[in-house]
Structures are given as structure tokens and as C-alpha cells.
Amino acid sequence: MTLKSLALGLALALAPAAAFAAEQTVTLSVPGMTCASCPFIVESAISGVNGVQAVETSLEARTATVTFDNAVTTVDAITSATLSAGYESSSVNES
Numbered sequence: 001m002t003l004k005s006l007a008l009g010l011a012l013a014l015a016p017a018a019a020f021a022a023e024q025t026v027t028l029s030v031p032g033m034t035c036a037s038c039p040f041i042v043e044s045a046i047s048g049v050n051g052v053q054a055v056e057t058s059l060e061a062r063t064a065t066v067t068f069d070n071a072v073t074t075v076d077a078i079t080s081a082t083l084s085a086g087y088e089s090s091s092v093n094e095s
């Protein structure tokens with residue numbers, strides 16, 4: 001085995017581990033968002049969760065789409081944060 005093929009094999013072996021702790025996106029249904037200020041409250045609650053990278057809310061659809069590092073936080077932690085702010089939420093694209 002050459003040094004070059006060894007390096008390639010090592011890179012391939014490490015790739016899945018790097019992909020494991022990754023960005024995950026979840027769409028949450030937030031039925032309690034009923035007026036224009038609700039999305040801001042929900043967004044700030046979700047943004048406060050450690051590991052959350054991005055939040056996008058839709059008042060029309062009553063959803064919050066959250067991108068987070070799944071090595072740092074979980075969907076449960078995010079739904080707990082919205083609940084603490086007064087908004088129940090549940091995942092719509094995960095069972």
C-alpha cells in the first residue's frame with residue numbers, strides 16, 4: 001500500500017464520522033401563532049436554544065423551520081423552548 005492510498009483510505013474512513021454530527025432541519029407546526037408578533041416571540045425562543053443555527057417562521061403556514069446541530073441539541077429541546085414561550089409546537093416532517 002502506498003502512502004497516497006493510505007491517506008485516501010483514511011479520508012474515506014473519517015468522512016462518515018464528520019457527517020454524523022451534522023446540521024439537521026426540522027419543520028415545526030406552531031398552531032398558536034395567530035398574529036404578526038407571534039413569529040418574533042417563537043423565533044427568539046428557538047434562537048435561544050444552544051445549537052440552533054437558523055430559524056424561519058411562517059405566520060400563514062404557522063410553522064417554524066429550524067436548522068440546528070444535532071450533536072448539540074434535539075427537536076425535543078426546541079419544542080420545549082417554544083412551549084416555555086407559550087407556544088406548543090410539534091415536528092411535522094419527523095415521526
Ligand SMILES: [Cu+2]
Pocket residue numbers: 033034035036037038039
Ligand atoms: Cu401573536
